[in-house]
Amino acid sequence: MNIPANCLYTKEHEWVRLADGAAVIGVTDFAQGELGDVVFVQLPPLGSTVKQGDSFGTIEAVKAVADLYAPISGEILEVNSVLDGSPEVINREPYTDGWIVKIKPTSIETEKSNLMTPEQYKDFTSA
Amino acid sequence: MKRNILALQSEMDMIFELSRNGRSGYQVPPTSDQLPEFEIPQELRRNAAPRLPEVSENTTVRHYVNLSTRNHHIDKDFYPLGSCTMKYNPKVNDEMSALPGFAGLNPWQTGATAQGAMQLMYELSDALLEVTGMDDITLQPAAGAQGEFAALLMFRAYHQKNGNPRKRIIIPDSAHGTNPASIILAGYAVTQLPSDSNGLMDTEALKRALDEDVAGLMITNPNTLGLFESNISKIIDLVHEAGGLVYMDGANLNALMGISRPGDMGFDACHMNLHKTFSTPHGGGGPGSGPVAIKEKLTRFLPVPVLTKTKAEFAWDWDRPDSIGSVHSFYGNFGMHVRALAYIKSMGGDGLRAISENAIINANYLRKKLSPAYQVFVDKPCMHEVVLSGNLQKQKGVRTTDIAKRLLDFGIHPPTVYFPLIVPECLMIEPTESESRETLDEFVEVMMQIDREASESPDLLKQAPYTTPVRRLDEAGAARNLNIRFYDDIR
Numbered sequence: 001m002n003i004p005a006n007c008l009y010t011k012e013h014e015w016v017r018l019a020d021g022a023a024v025i026g027v028t029d030f031a032q033g034e035l036g037d038v039v040f041v042q043l044p045p046l047g048s049t050v051k052q053g054d055s056f057g058t059i060e061a062v063k064a065v066a067d068l069y070a071p072i073s074g075e076i077l078e079v080n081s082v083l084d085g086s087p088e089v090i091n092r093e094p095y096t097d098g099w100i101v102k103i104k105p106t107s108i109e110t111e112k113s114n115l116m117t118p119e120q121y122k123d124f125t126s127a
Numbered sequence: 128m129k130r131n132i133l134a135l136q137s138e139m140d141m142i143f144e145l146s147r148n149g150r151s152g153y154q155v156p157p158t159s160d161q162l163p164e165f166e167i168p169q170e171l172r173r174n175a176a177p178r179l180p181e182v183s184e185n186t187t188v189r190h191y192v193n194l195s196t197r198n199h200h201i202d203k204d205f206y207p208l209g210s211c212t213m214k215y216n217p218k219v220n221d222e223m224s225a226l227p228g229f230a231g232l233n234p235w236q237t238g239a240t241a242q243g244a245m246q247l248m249y250e251l252s253d254a255l256l257e258v259t260g261m262d263d264i265t266l267q268p269a270a271g272a273q274g275e276f277a278a279l280l281m282f283r284a285y286h287q288k289n290g291n292p293r294k295r296i297i298i299p300d301s302a303h304g305t306n307p308a309s310i311i312l313a314g315y316a317v318t319q320l321p322s323d324s325n326g327l328m329d330t331e332a333l334k335r336a337l338d339e340d341v342a343g344l345m346i347t348n349p350n351t352l353g354l355f356e357s358n359i360s361k362i363i364d365l366v367h368e369a370g371g372l373v374y375m376d377g378a379n380l381n382a383l384m385g386i387s388r389p390g391d392m393g394f395d396a397c398h399m400n401l402h403k404t405f406s407t408p409h410g411g412g413g414p415g416s417g418p419v420a421i422k423e424k425l426t427r428f429l430p431v432p433v434l435t436k437t438k439a440e441f442a443w444d445w446d447r448p449d450s451i452g453s454v455h456s457f458y459g460n461f462g463m464h465v466r467a468l469a470y471i472k473s474m475g476g477d478g479l480r481a482i483s484e485n486a487i488i489n490a491n492y493l494r495k496k497l498s499p500a501y502q503v504f505v506d507k508p509c510m511h512e513v514v515l516s517g518n519l520q521k522q523k524g525v526r527t528t529d530i531a532k533r534l535l536d537f538g539i540h541p542p543t544v545y546f547p548l549i550v551p552e553c554l555m556i557e558p559t560e561s562e563s564r565e566t567l568d569e570f571v572e573v574m575m576q577i578d579r580e581a582s583e584s585p586d587l588l589k590q591a592p593y594t595t596p597v598r599r600l601d602e603a604g605a606a607r608n609l610n611i612r613f614y615d616d617i618r
Contacts, residue, residue, distance in 0.1 A: 039603050039606040063544075064546075088603065
């Protein structure tokens with residue numbers, strides 16, 4: 001299973017990658033494997049704010065519908081519009097082309113401690 | 128083993144492909160010259176005749192009979208689809224509902240000309256109230272989910288009457304998906320609580336979640352893990368103390384009849400799925416029937432019309448100012464009321480209890496017999512269904528979906544899979560009371576063979592099924608690009 005070293009992870013199987021003051025967010029390889037083929041992603045409106053741990057959208061797969069939880073708090077800067085027409089990109093490239101939203105973090109320094117390192121997430125998913 | 132892998136079933140032509148110009152299976156009688164003149168407005172007229180299949184009667188009959196043998200149904204074979212209660216439905220119930228006096232009723236008939244039908248509905252109501260231990264009932268809702276919705280509207284009306292409709296309804300994380308959907312439709316927010324380590328409602332988490340914003344709790348008992356909520360009285364007391372109401376999702380009533388009653392447990396409302404527990408063939412898209420039974424404090428909010436009985440006659444009472452309104456045209460799906468009463472009367476009280484007892488025994492028999500090969504999610508005595516996890520098979524490289532597909536090659540409908548969501552690689556098996564020990568043993572043998580195949584040739588399972596007319600379907604494609612039209616040019 002693919003767990004990139006440059007991301008942090010949540011128990012709800014989201015990843016977050018920090019770059020240039022923004023945070024890119026998606027679901028992990030483990031999550032896409034458990035969900036099966038993704039058929040629909042409901043995205044939040046641009047400019048809305050989310051709190052760490054809150055649901056900001058839903059991801060619908062053949063087997064189940066799951067909430068998407070914000071790994072960190074912040075403002076929605078961008079959503080991946082490719083997911084509208086081709087949600088299956090999440091199954092193929094969960095960490096790159098299958099990203100879901102970009103957030104402008106507001107309290108990343110204090111919230112970081114609630115996230116898992118790649119090593120911790122690896123242990124978490126193999127437990 | 129008695130049960131072998133089926134022979135390959137060939138694909139079939141669609142009814143449209145059987146069509147031949149000018150062929151007909153029915154003669155339309157000549158139009159009467161007594162019909163009143165009626166001009167259909169131009170904008171409502173079609174420009175071309177509908178392209179319906181033109182087929183003879185025997186072609187039509189053969190087509191659908193053949194189609195039915197390629198489909199799966201309870202009259203054909205075992206159907207252990209958890210939470211759906213796919214029990215055998217005695218044919219006598221269908222015969223009763225087809226009696227001309229019932230089948231020929233017109234919903235616009237006056238009550239005076241339908242007293243027999245109304246008496247039947249009244250007697251069914253009484254019987255269902257006895258089974259549930261409740262005070263009052265509506266037969267209107269067309270299915271379980273609509274029953275939930277109707278009850279939540281009554282909860283809202285009750286709170287509104289007391290000055291505050293409140294904001295939230297609590298459900299456990301093992302709830303049926305219809306529960307949160309009904310809550311949202313009724314204008315409430317959903318608060319979902321995690322189950323405890325025994326798969327039951329966590330009473331401590333419930334205590335923390337309760338406040339004056341909570342309108343109520345929805346809970347399935349036995350729950351979707353097939354477990355009886357052993358703290359149910361305490362749970363209900365807690366919600367009542369906080370001023371909330373408690374709803375029982377009655378999807379699993381088949382485990383309780385004659386043994387335990389939602390009304391006695393303290394529930395304020397519950398639905399029954401007549402199509403599950405009370406024997407109407409279902410699974411093909413309907414119709415369903417989901418009566419809601421309630422406590423007296425909710426009576427004034429019942430959907431109109433309410434069936435009443437005076438010394439002289441049965442009547443419909445529309446004069447209920449606090450009613451939530453109608454939730455179904457006319458009086459509900461009446462044919463199912465006939466089937467349900469026929470079933471209840473032919474079983475009798477002792478028979479209903481025996482149904483639930485045997486449903487529980489059958490599920491526990493499968494739990495014991497399957498546990499050497501499959502992980503039982505909560506390995507304790509269960510009620511009418513047993514929930515397994517395919518975790519052990521997953522370690523061999525086979526997923527639950529592969530196990531489910533392989534069962535089709537043996538002529539068995541798969542159990543419910545991947546629900547409840549809290550169980551990894553879930554297989555939810557409800558054998559029902561109507562299956563013999565021989566059928567259960569055959570199912571166990573097949574499941575054991577599939578487990579051996581998972582060890583010896585996992586790739587075999589990943590390609591299953593082999594014998595069905597169509598094999599693995601593109602489920603994602605079906606969800607994303609649904610197209611069920613035959614003619615390309617009207618896509």
